[in-house]
Amino acid sequence: MSKNNKTEKAEKKRYYEPAPQDIDIDNFRKVIESRRSVRKFTDKAIPADVLDACLDLALLAPNSSNLQPWTFYVVQNVDKKKRLVKACLDQFAAKTAAELIVCVARTDRIDEMSKLNISEFPLPEVPPLVQKYYKFIPYNYKTGYFNALGNFKKVAFKVARTLNKQLPVTAFNPADAILWASKTTALACENLVLSLRAYGFDSCMMEGFDEPMVRKLLNLNDQQYPIMVIGAGERAKDGVFMPQYRFDRDLFIQKV
Template identity: 50%
Template sequence: MNAKAGPLTPSEIDVEEFRKVVRSRRSIRRFTDETIPADVLDDCLELATLAPNSSNLQPWEFFVVQSPELRKKLATACLNQNAARTAPVLIGIVARTDTWREHARQALAQWPEETLPGIVEKYYTRIAPIHYNQGPLGLLGVAKKTAGLLVGLTRPVPRGPYSATEMKIWATKSTALAAENLMLALRAHGYDSCPMEGFDDCRVRKLLNVPRKGLVVMVLAAGRRAENGVYNRQYRFDKQTLVHYL
């Protein structure tokens, strides 16, 4: 087993198994009453956190709701969508724009190799604190943007994140990848999900006790699909109009 690359060599990976998982994942709108076993749910959340993420700063959090009382309230806040009303588990998937500093510290403290490369130490102690910090009233962000515009005239430079809004996009990108890992992991275990952005953000935040700088990227309904849980056949637009080989 190669600890760096993971246990599997390419020849051990079966693309058809992957295809089965991806192709059978659907957004399920009605679930059975069956609960998801704790070990399965835990494994899916673990696999979710293996998603690629910006600078390995892991800017996500998962708020898992299983109690009937809180689920009912949360389903109401999810506009009483069938998926939310029937799912035995609802998971608030939250992006955090404010954990990067502490996570940069943890990235160094938990570095998994014997020696910490100088470049890694430099990144988390000197570069990240400037790159992700927008400063009081976002003024550092404005200064970085201005400097970037000038220096960018003659050479490639990073073009952000330069504001609180860009930090939200930054955190959401990685969190959405974790959400997809979670959905696929559930499917691989034989369970199903429905990602939902149709919810009352204020009410969901309050019910889940989401920190001020947390952004509810989606609420995921999860469980076992009911027979009438798929509303229509899956379809996608013509790939030729959306994929550009340059």
């Protein structure tokens, strides 16, 4: 990207400084409070531009080191959709959904995304610190062949801790790397369902699916993890099966 293009792009970016003051908290609350897991949808389609707007808002979710380790498969092919409904155990939420979106966390594009963070950096100059950061950050989340890098980090971190060093979250094994990518991808999933709600549509997050079937359907490699399928559409009148309930907040919130 040329310097001029970069400046233009940077100018177009929303800095949101100062932060907008006219946000309506009541409507914001309404979006969150009216989101329910909907298990039955009407036949109404989600307009393509609305779906795209919601997906774009999903991609604005905060994400680890801006590495964006996710892919959202909007499954629209009739045959594939049929197979996906079956993979979702024929749940009503999948069967009646206007759209089915498979949310995939990935650990296979860390290097590629690091490089993009440099080449697409939104200011004319990439600060040396940023360049250095994206040169080294992949090693934080990768674990290497036969976990060689993960094991090396385990030892290195142990030694560093004896020296009273503060150390960041890192991946010591493939499970840690999956957790890293899933954590971030789930945030985008929440952005997606709240965006759908704001546009008047509803959703159901589903992890009740046959993972090997979904993997086969989308031809996923072993570093791509389908973390949930989101069924989306217009809420049927009887689409919410029971009132929403949560336990006492003291069970979950501790001010320490």
